Amino acid sequence: MSWLSRLKAARGGAPALGKQAEQTLRDWHALPDAARDRPHFESRYVVVNTEATGLDRDRDRLIAVGAIGVDGGLLHAADAYYAKLDPAAADALAGLLGLTGKNPLVVFNASFNRNMLERAFQEHLGLVPEFLWIDLYFLLPSLFPEKLDRPGRLGDWMAAFGIETFQRHHALGDAWAIAQLFLAVQARAPSFGVNSPEGLAEHQHAYRQKLKV
């Protein structure tokens, strides 16, 4: 129960979590850690994406979160989540954890999205959940150099794959596009000997190292 007391302490006089959100959080903590060495087709990834007041990760605030599960290489409309932080930010974030579970998270541009999310988790839930973060910002150019041989913007990658979405710059709208890009990543990765969530994380790390050289 330590995490719960820590949470209560952190939140101080803030209103308590909704009953359901509290249960969701409790369930999340009870989950075993997701395996990181399973092949893609046996893994469930979750694409997460944020919508913020701007692009300055220190000054701007998180407005909404969107998430889509990628289970066994398939996108299913029912396996998705979208919530605005206003008015009940804690509930919104707890709900997000309800969908992600402890599965590896896929984002486009982790430095912004991960930062935004972790700050919001800390602020509203009083904890920073541990995830394996997979960043398409680096993975895409490393796996598809023939399309774009350096990190690019989401719009560039969508154009390169002819991918469209129902609403750009919307947390779920962009997540839908990122999820489609991730399907392509999953299909391509094995030809680089990358077969698991762990492998993706390592591959992305190696690519970043190479960029620095």
Next chain:
Amino acid sequence: MTTEAANLLVGASTDFLRNFSPFNRMEAEALAFLAERAVLAFHPRGSDILTPEMGVPRHFYIVQRGKVQASQTGSTTVTEYASMTLGPGECFPIGAISARRPSTNAYVAVEDSFCFQLGADDFLHLMQMSPVFHLFCTQYIASLLNQSRQQLQTTFAQRAAEQQTMTTSLGKLVKKDPVFVTADTPTRSALERMNELRLGCMVVVDDERRPVGVVTQSDLLPRVILAAFDLARPIGELMTANPHQLPTTASAYDAALEMATHGVRHLLVVDSDGILKGVVSERDLFTLQRISLRQIRAGIENAADIQALQRASTDIRQLALNLIAQGIGAEQLTQFISALNDALTRRIIVLARERHDLLGIDFAWFAFGSEGRHEQTLSTDQDNGIVFRVVGSGQVDEARRRLLAFARTVNDDLAACGFPLCKGNIMASNPDLCLTLDEWKSRFGDWIREPDPQALLNASIFFDFRVLYGNERFGDQLRTWLNKAAKGNSTFQRMMAANALKVLPPLGRIRDFVLEEDGSIDLKKSGARLFVDVARILALRTGVDSSSTVQRLRQASTKIGFTPEEIAAIIDGFNFIQLLRLRSQHLETEHDTGDDNRVDPESLNELDRRILKEAFRQARKLQLRLKLDYQL
């Protein structure tokens, strides 16, 4: 909030699907079902999405982005395209997933592609819930039927063209290897050979097999017999030198012209080196011209004797082959055959009447069974009977005696013209089947009141009666009476229905087809009859007058609540089976083997197999309807 997200994504998929047919016409509820259930997957360029080896497809795919190529696998081309590219909004497979059989095509992503996929069960559910989608799939399968028919045309067109047109080259027309002798052959042995092989013409060649002369039958009288020619002398002294010859590339028309110009009955056909290839006779050319619908009809109507009608009967078979080649569907084809056979039978009856005294008898000649339904194929037994009444003061039994003698002549003549005598003695010359109207009603009434197995079997043959010759009013009266009697007796209908459901479509659970012991499917017993039996019951119940299965189904459909699309699909299924029967009978006829309603599904191409399976599914649908109606 999971709901909110799901709604957004489902909405997005719905908007996407709405850009394409048939989804843009689909009912809102069905489209929502599709968008909710469909999941999106990625297929990199060059990857297989669905292949025949993957077995029964587990998903139905709709291309969302990219290009998918469908290509034929295996050696036979079963559709008009060898390969076809599918883009966004197009879907596959339809036939395979409907019929739960492996796809005949291989579907490969030729670009990086995204496809929505719907589980097979959801696909079938969607077909059920959406009339629009159902129609889309049915029409797709119907288009397969068309393709199959076209393919059938090409198969036959070549053979028909060879046999039919005057533009056929002589090289193709000459079928038999030529018979020839050299000029030094003794005349006796050459003539013996002619006699033995029943040749009208013997060709004399040199050592290189180039023709140097001919001897024809008409030469024998003046040159051999009257001239007292010594048969020991060489044939070279007897022959007509410098015979008429044409190259293999000349047409049948050229040959006819040559014969007419020179007044000869035989022409020699030689290749470009002048070497003998064969002989064309006037008779060969005559056969080419003779076979047309109009000519056969005229031939039948003017026939003075059975020999002339026998020739007409052969021509009818030949015509049927030509009609298949011209792409006429099974329904029209069987009608043609039926119409010509009717004309033939009528002519036989007219000729027989001239030899029998039927004065004071008003009668009609009934056709039963498949002949009664206008569904005769090429190997149908006779099934006929007579209904009559005595005009004036004559005795019924005396009239019956005279009719029976007359009927015996007709039955025998029909047999001589290729309609085998009925093994079950369902023929007008059987005293039990030469009855007055009241006697017929009483027989039919017995069967309806006491539907034991024999009565039900009888009903399935005799209730398909129609008047082929004579007073039509007998037929109308009997039909009206029968419809009333059968309609009023639900027990009888129920028994008929139970009987009709005894034979099930030969669809397998694991394999495609359930086969007979010899590995074949009986297209009559386990195919056509399934439709015929249900149609008969529907007709009796709804008071349809027609005896034809297709007409019965069409006319009854509105009264029993089948949509026009549904009934059209069922009729297509029936017609396809009939077409397969006709086709196999044709081939059988040419090879002179026995059983003609059997088909080995392995001998069919992929497309025909798929359609045959669909046809059986339609039969199952029809049977299911009967099952529900009678709670069987």
